[in-house]
Amino acid sequence: MWSRLRFTSLRLRLVVVFGLVALTAAVSASGIAYWLNREAVLTRTQDAVLRDFEQEMQNRAGALPGNPSQDELQHTAGQMANSSQRFSVLLVAQDADGRTVYGNSGALNGFSLQDVPESLRKAVNKRQPVNSTNKYAYHLYWQRVSLQGTPYLVAGTKVIDGGPTGYMLKSLEPEAKDLNSLAWSLGIATGLALIGSALLAQAAATTVLKPVQRLGVAARRLGEGRLDTRLRVSGTDELADLSRTFNHAAEALEKRVDDMAARDDASRRFVADMSHELRTPLTAITAVTEILEEELEAETGSMDPMIEPAVRLVVSETRRLNDLVENLMEVTRFDAGTARLVLDDVELADQITACIDARAWLDAVELDADRGIHARLDPRRLDVILANLIGNALKHGGSPVRVAVRESAAEDGKGAEIVIQVRDHGPGIPEDVLPHVFDRFYKASASRPRSEGSGLGLSIALENAHIHGGEITAANSAEGGAVFTLRLPQDASELAAELAEGEKDAKNAKDARISRASRTPRTSQNGDAR
Structure with missing residues (x-):
């Protein structure tokens, strides 16, 4: 080779x-x-x-x-x-x-x-x-x-x-x-000419290929995200023109990426600010709806039967809006790279039981988990993952929902991992829907754009799995029903340290972009890409 x-x-x-x-x-x-x-x-x-x-x-x-x-x-x-x-x-x-x-x-x-x-x-x-x-x-x-x-x-x-x-x-x-x-003299002269031509060819190749090699190194650095990479331009030949073209392309790309990053930051700030601003009035509305819900559940029957359906609609939509705002804020944290892991030792059987019990799903969920399986994970994020997977199975699948937990070796051979399978007994997931089940706001039926969910639950569950260094896959069981498989490392400590280091690097890069954008007039940094 x-x-x-x-x-x-x-x-x-x-x-x-x-x-x-x-x-x-x-x-x-x-x-x-x-x-x-x-x-x-x-x-x-x-x-x-x-x-x-x-x-x-x-x-x-x-x-x-x-x-x-x-x-x-x-x-x-x-x-x-x-x-x-x-x-x-x-x-x-x-x-x-x-x-x-x-x-x-x-x-x-x-x-x-x-x-x-x-x-x-x-x-x-x-x-x-x-x-x-x-x-x-x-x-x-x-x-x-x-x-x-x-x-x-x-x-x-x-x-x-x-x-x-x-x-x-x-x-x-x-x-x-x-x-x-x-003839011998001419043969020797031919051999010497061949050797001399090889040396000249080597020198010419070095002269020609050195700028090309620098261009290749600069292109790799540019592909790695070092958008301030520039080539030193000397001469007026075709290679110099190629270097100038590369510098112009790199400068345009850097400007485009900076503009896109600025718009992306603005979009994330808008969603975060909107979610934050909605929380204040939503808190007041939630308090009122809780009182109305208590009135509905009271046995006195003081609620006017004519307005009772409207009150129930307000209560359900308020709850749905509250979930949507919370999900949007969570998505914003993932997009901004500010989501962090708060690790703790978790006994998986107890954690899953607590998740099911808190949502009153004990009668509809079967748990197959041995006692004594421990993992070092973020309990809150694991609860979010389990709640979304089990809730999705109950809502769109069929009871009973079976949750199975086991330990196994990681597929890449790096440490042990936890495998949690959530299976329902419903009709399964259509084949054309399977590739999109984790997409944000994805609806399986375009004719039914509204549902009780926000369309963000499974995508948030997947993001929480990724931040642990894990993965979620969806498939249909041969025996009927859908199967969601969650794989998480048994110890996410190393990944948590990498996330903290990545946050520091991202902050430095953001500060550098802000510093470059504030320079007037705009200048390009020249550097030899050797």
Whole structure:
């Protein structure tokens, strides 16, 4: 995995591509240089040898009689081979008796007519028509051959106006060695060019990728919520433009987040202030409704039967309004991050029994909890969770409601947890409603927007579970009815400490935002995102 990630890195790809381009260019340049030098060396040697051979044929072979003897051919071939170019010579002629005689310089062992390619012999002995464009009947022909792995130059011509035919054999081994040395030199130069290109590619990749890496680090810091992150901008190239664009985007995002945070704070303050302001008149109204409720429950029958339904409606709606205000204030505390845990050792069976008894649900609820199961939790918030879950089961499900408590190991392996299941015997929860049961103000039926509840109970229960580090899930039982499963850590002390630390950090961040918003004119903080 590590090697695959390294190979797919942008830096490595840049170095590889740069190296391939440099290698292609170096190999092409070396190949062209080798070919040009090879042709130049061979042509220069070839021209010198052919010029010398042609001169020797004119001066020495041309001086032989028309039908020379073998000794005369042998002597002349030896003289021709002693020229400056040091090549081997083979002379072929007809003697006075009409026999073919040969004269060999003997410089190379066994240079014979068999060493001359047949095509070259035919070309040398072929008589050309003499005309205005061709003044000579015979011409000099040459060819490069390889004998026993050694390169040679073979040439041949015939003496004009009668005379012997001469062939020349010149070894090109010194030139081949020089060309091999040149090839090795060009190969070494190509290797050095590749190494140099790799170093240059590394330097270029570092120059190009360093701003990109800084941009990546800055983007990660921005994603972590450090909205004051800025890049140092230098230069006028595309990367500098990209850094400026990032800074402008980060500044706009910071402003947008600050504005949204300010509106969110204003909204929370409005809900909190509204809830707080409603509590004063609501307290007075609640006191009056309690008196009216006592009148309704009195046996004297002093209440006018005509207004009794109105009084009952006022009492129920006042109670509902009071619950709504309390729930709104609780939701506001969660949204503001001011909700805190007040931990205590809780015996779960006693806690659940007290919750059921306080709401007169003993006849409708079955409790399956062993004695002696303790947990360190917030008793008030646990009571809110249980009251909402059991109350929801009684209201929307069917009796009896069964509450089961057990201990288990946490799913992530970190300590023990408490699992509380609340199951009813009603029709269950529709599948399309299950994903939304914990949403605020969610109503399962749009045609019935009003009900006895506020639509906040289950969402508040879930928030109270989350603040403990727990979770609530809803499902339908295979045997019928809905099942709500509450999972809480058996000891929430560590989470309570984290919440206290988080509150301190949130306060510092809020103070920093307020400080930045109060600066005029607005300035951006530049920083190198390394």
